[in-house]
Amino acid sequence: MPAEKSHLVKSPLFRCCGNHEWRVLMYPGGTALSGEGRVAFYLAHCSGPKISAKFLFLTRDSSGKVPFTMPSSEYFTFAEGNGQCWGLKDFAKHAKITDPAKNILLHGTLTVEVRIKPDDDYCCLNFIPRNAFAKNMLRSFMDEDTSDVIFEVKGRTGNGDLSPKSTLFHAHKLILRFCAVGSTLASLCEDCDESEPVPIVDVEPHVFKLMLYYIYGGEITAAEWKDRSRELIDAADRYGLKNLKIEAEAWYAKHHTITLRNVIDTLQYADEKNCFLLKEGAMNFILNNAREVLASDSFGEMPESRSIVREIISVATAKMHGGGGDVASKRKSLEDPTVLSINELRAILYDQGKDIDGPRNRLVAQLELKPETPP
Numbered sequence: 170m171p172a173e174k175s176h177l178v179k180s181p182l183f184r185c186c187g188n189h190e191w192r193v194l195m196y197p198g199g200t201a202l203s204g205e206g207r208v209a210f211y212l213a214h215c216s217g218p219k220i221s222a223k224f225l226f227l228t229r230d231s232s233g234k235v236p237f238t239m240p241s242s243e244y245f246t247f248a249e250g251n252g253q254c255w256g257l258k259d260f261a262k263h264a265k266i267t268d269p270a271k272n273i274l275l276h277g278t279l280t281v282e283v284r285i286k287p288d289d290d291y292c293c294l295n296f297i298p299r300n301a302f303a304k305n306m307l308r309s310f311m312d313e314d315t316s317d318v319i320f321e322v323k324g325r326t327g328n329g330d331l332s333p334k335s336t337l338f339h340a341h342k343l344i345l346r347f348c349a350v351g352s353t354l355a356s357l358c359e360d361c362d363e364s365e366p367v368p369i370v371d372v373e374p375h376v377f378k379l380m381l382y383y384i385y386g387g388e389i390t391a392a393e394w395k396d397r398s399r400e401l402i403d404a405a406d407r408y409g410l411k412n413l414k415i416e417a418e419a420w421y422a423k424h425h426t427i428t429l430r431n432v433i434d435t436l437q438y439a440d441e442k443n444c445f446l447l448k449e450g451a452m453n454f455i456l457n458n459a460r461e462v463l464a465s466d467s468f469g470e471m472p473e474s475r476s477i478v479r480e481i482i483s484v485a486t487a488k489m490h491g492g493g494g495d496v497a498s499k500r501k502s503l504e505d506p507t508v509l510s511i512n513e514l515r516a517i518l519y520d521q522g523k524d525i526d527g528p529r530n531r532l533v534a535q536l537e538l539k540p541e542t543p544p
Contacts, residue, residue, distance in 0.1 A: 170267050170279065172198045172206075182215060186287045188299065189217030193226075193283055194254060203258045208266060211256025212283060214247035221246045221288035226260060229280045231272045237261040244288050253520065303386045306344070310385040313339045318358040320381075321366035324373040336374040337366060338381055349384050352409040371407060376400045383413050394420035406442050411526045415515070418444045427454045433467040445528050446511045452481050506536050 171178075180193035196209040203209045210226045222245065227238035237260065245255040266273050273279065309315060316339035323335045345355040357367050369377060376397060379389055394401075398421035405414035425447075427435055432454050439448035455462050462468055506514070507529070514532040515525040523535050 170197045170263070170274065170277065172263055174198045174203070175200055180281075185285050186220065186222065187217070189220060190215045190250065191283075191285070193281060194256070195279075195281065197263060199263075200258055206263050207259040208261050208263050209256065209258045210260050210281070210283075211254040212285070213252050213254045214250050215252055216250035219247065219249050223286045223288075224255075225284045226257060227282050227284075228261070228266070228273060229282065231275045236271060236273055237266070248520070251519075306386045309341060309344070310382060310387065311339050316340055317363045318342050318345070318361060319363070319366040320358075320369050320377070322369040322372060322374045322377045331370060336377075338374075338377060340381060344385060348386070349408075349410055354380075354384075354408040354410070372404045373400065376404050380404050380408070380410065380413060384410070389416075391420075395424050398424065402442055402444060414442075414444075415446075415526060418446050422447050422450055427451055429458065429461055429465050430467065432458075432462065443526075443528075446515075449511045449529075455481065506533050509533075 174196070176196060176198050178195040178197065180195070182190050182192055184190050192213045192215050194211040194213055196203070196211075199205075199207045199209045212224050214220065223241050223243070224245075225238065225240040227235050230236050239257050239260055241255065241257070247253050247255065265271065266279065318340050320338040320340065321335045322338060324332045326332050340358070342355075342358055345352075345358060349355045361367055372380070379393060379397060379401060383389060389397075389401075394417070398417045401417035402414055402421060405411075405417055421444075425435070427450060432451050436448060436451040436455075438444070439451060509517070511529060511532070514529065514536065518525045518532060518536060521536075525532070
């Protein structure tokens with residue numbers, strides 16, 4: 170069982186308390202807030218309406234006995250399912266759980282149970298069907314009968330010329346106005362004649378379809394994110410779709426391996442597209458491999474920008490003072506929010522209903538520090 174801090178292990182989703190979906194987050198080596206050598210457990214509310222609940226974590230050994238158990242001290246309120254976490258940062262000592270003499274691990278696996286007791290005022294345990302709004306929205310995707318705007322999308326041929334073929338996409342001005350608020354895509358069709366298609370010549374049809382599907386509330390698959398994340402960053406940046414761009418950036422950062430060969434290119438691309446999470450990743454790589462980067466051929470191509478230098482210093486400061494830990498452990502007030510990573514700042518600001526797109530200094534400036542609460 171890993172012992173390093175902030176190493177995260179997630180349980181599969183499970184359903185409890187009616188239509189609520191949950192996930193257990195385990196940090197075998199603890200979080201940044203845990204005592205030394207302590208295991209931490211958190212309960213994440215992944216879907217369902219707002220709920221208040223108590224919870225209890227327990228472990229079982231190979232004989233089914235319960236060597237460790239710990240309840241929450243009170244009812245905690247979980248926001249409408251968005252992954253908000255509450256938990257126990259000092260559940261038990263890692264050394265005791267992994268002690269072979271105690272027979273707690275079975276073939277290296279720890280058995281954990283979580284029991285959840287909802288506050289009756291917040292939860293109805295009888296079956297309740299899901300709100301059909303999202304499902305009905307998706308039914309209107311590409312619906313020719315009800316659409317009032319048409320996009321004519323032309324891709325590029327292998328040599329970069331405009332393709333003679335085009336693909337038509339039917340959409341709805343009202344949905345674009347409210348679900349892609351402030352975007353270039355919405356403004357393109359404000360005054361257009363519904364009989365005349367709106368030309369789109371700078372996005373491939375398959376990428377435009379994914380972009381439109383996202384606007385209508387569709388879930389892009391993990392495989393599509395892996396294959397198309399950079400194309401979706403480009404499209405979302407071009408048409409002002411902030412949330413799509415941030416999600417595409419997160420997936421691109423997940424699958425894009427930064428190396429000595431590509432770190433400067435990655436930094437330049439992130440700077441050009443204002444992808445602050447990706448830029449932070451490139452800067453972290455430079456700081457962790459400074460000697461090798463300085464000696465590399467690509468270092469001479471590093472952009473000479475005062476803002477980039479300032480951001481590198483900010484990332485270095487965050488690393489020196491403990492930034493970059495897991496999101497769950499940082500969902501609390503800190504004396505110095507400048508040590509938080511872009512990912513952590515976005516998570517906190519999202520919970521506060523603030524804009525999560527922007528460089529570190531802008532995110533820190535709009536952060537509302539709250540009284541200390543469990544993460």
